[in-house]
Amino acid sequence: MNRYGTGIAFIVTLAASTALAVAPPAGPHRDALERAEARVGQLAGQTKGGPQQRLLLERQRIRRLIEDINAGSSVDPSEIDRALQDAERGF
Numbered sequence: 001m002n003r004y005g006t007g008i009a010f011i012v013t014l015a016a017s018t019a020l021a022v023a024p025p026a027g028p029h030r031d032a033l034e035r036a037e038a039r040v041g042q043l044a045g046q047t048k049g050g051p052q053q054r055l056l057l058e059r060q061r062i063r064r065l066i067e068d069i070n071a072g073s074s075v076d077p078s079e080i081d082r083a084l085q086d087a088e089r090g091f
Contacts, residue, residue: 029080030069036087037062043090058086 037059044055062083068075 027069030066032084033062033066033069033080036084037066039090040087058083062087 040055040059040062044052044059047055065075065080065083
């Protein structure tokens, strides 16, 4: 029984360390997108009406890009560039 418990503990530890090793790294694109999301959210808080809704939709689009990067999905670099340029420009 002691060998069985030790074996299970080893397998659980191995699985946990493997899960941590697979976590996506915080890359420069993700950091830049997070800053862009914050900027667009700030701009949306300073506007009203239609422009605010457009900014909120853009913030949501940026959030989806970040989630895709975190999930390890492939993201078109041109989408990232466009989102960063739009956020910097302020629409």
